Amino acid sequence: MRLNLCLSGFGNIARHFIRYFSARREAVLARYGLDLRLVTVVGSQGGLHDSAGLDTARLLALPPGSSGLRQMSGLWSPALASAAGIAASSADVLVEATPTDIWTGEPGLAHFRAALEKGMDIVTFTKGPLVKSFGEIKVLARARGARIKVGGATAAALPTMDIGSYSLAGDELQAFEGVLNGTSNYVLSRMAADGLTCEEAIAEAVARGVAEPDPRLDVAGWDTASKTIILANCLFDAEINLAGVPVQGIQEITLADIRAAEARGEAIKLIGKAQKTASGVQVAVRARSIPFAHPLAALSGTAKGIRFISATLGEIVVSGGKSDPLGTAAAGFKDIINLVRDKGLLPPV
């Protein structure tokens, strides 16, 4: 079967998505009988549409960023910018890859609304709309029978939602806790292993490209909080937002804290945690001192991991997944396949 995609954004993740999509198209057609076409790309200034499928090699030759799209002669139109481009697209699935703003949810939120109004399914790398307005989006999606896949926004190549929704289906999930931000874990690991101060380790992470140029969202815990909130909302059917979550980052952690923890046989990790309690779902993000034997304690460098606690299926710990833009792109691509699967459109294999 044929499935048309509309990509929103033309930055780093979006371009890696195009690259990966292009490399895996044929294999997915052979394996699943799924004929994926990228028919629309929208940016803030305009967009491209070709119902026969855009030429990915030409796309990748364009300069990055929304203004690059303008150079695709013959196909570019300012009328196809952002939400208008999504509304006009004949695509089945919106692949949302614009930068995340967890405070306003934009520009992703407008894109989500445009897609959901049409009953278009969504695969998102962007966290903002789900962090800011989960309740609104859920209502809109349910009203239109649309599906939203959030793997690309919840630690990407590390399976988090997949475990929670597929592997624990039918059981009673009690809690989960995760090391969900690679930059913060890298900083804590460098401090512990090499005696750097927190500031030094952050500066080094930025210099080595491990961290974003502005690492504040990461080290202050907001990225971890965003992922934890999205997972908690999806897995516990909750409607938590940032206002309901105590968030503490790692900036205050000193080398002395880490050495003192080590002396107790513990490691300090930035952990996003959600648990079901008698008074509802509690979510918190903070740097916790956990025993070396804790399954998240051994994660070093940019490694991520998550531990689920389920009533009968027990404790399940998963770690790993490539922490790079192509790995992230592949996680969104995987979500597209599972979206089609959830709709019953993949053949039995």
Added chain:
Amino acid sequence: MRLNLCLSGFGNIARHFIRYFSARREAVLARYGLDLRLVTVVGSQGGLHDSAGLDTARLLALPPGSSGLRQMSGLWSPALASAAGIAASSADVLVEATPTDIWTGEPGLAHFRAALEKGMDIVTFTKGPLVKSFGEIKVLARARGARIKVGGATAAALPTMDIGSYSLAGDELQAFEGVLNGTSNYVLSRMAADGLTCEEAIAEAVARGVAEPDPRLDVAGWDTASKTIILANCLFDAEINLAGVPVQGIQEITLADIRAAEARGEAIKLIGKAQKTASGVQVAVRARSIPFAHPLAALSGTAKGIRFISATLGEIVVSGGKSDPLGTAAAGFKDIINLVRDKGLLPPV
């Protein structure tokens, strides 16, 4: 939507399945709108059928084993034994929970055939049919458009197939390796931690109920081989059987081997491994000496774990999952929900 189940077998796992099914029915109806009914139970001597749904409390009050079914007055019929009972059932899904025989595949193989002939989907705890006759079953299932879920037969509460089929969808799986047998890992752990000989540790595992009364399938590597073969066949679309797999167990491992490995900074683990090579998919089971830093080295006691290596999504390691009959039952129950999901019959959530 309503989904009718036919349970094959009435032993330990089957009864735990009934118990778990009974406990989670209402929650699954509320969460997924999925109305599960157990309409048929078949044993070797006869079976029970009630299209309104069998009374699970009455079922659980019966003595275990196929002969116990006979005591359910009014509903028992010798005409509903085994494959005949499956063929006569109005169920949508066969839940296969008879004892595994990996050499003959029976009695599960006859049950699989009876179900697939009708286009009935299968959720299996039983490994035999898939180990013995994967190719035949695949052809039959594809011809009838039936689906088979193997989570209950591939380390159960530890997600293995789920990771391989959902979380790595669309990417290129290169290899996986797992500690997939709790008994063998328990034996090796007890040897390493407490200086027991292999024989002593096996005897203790049997005495404590960790191992089956006949632990030979476990410690000789056959259980690990069976799980590895099923996973490899499903994830690599291969048709490997026991004849194509070198299988070595842990019986020859001595305490001296373990101490020598430790001196090298290594642990001995029974590992089932599958990898894609230029000449096809290679599967092997043997006790391997792996560095302490290897993600499977730290698994102790009856813990299980698996490591996937995927071209772009990277390395993913998962461990845990309750190693008991109720956890196993819950894994099969989870597969029923995902079977329905794969058919597109669960509402977006």
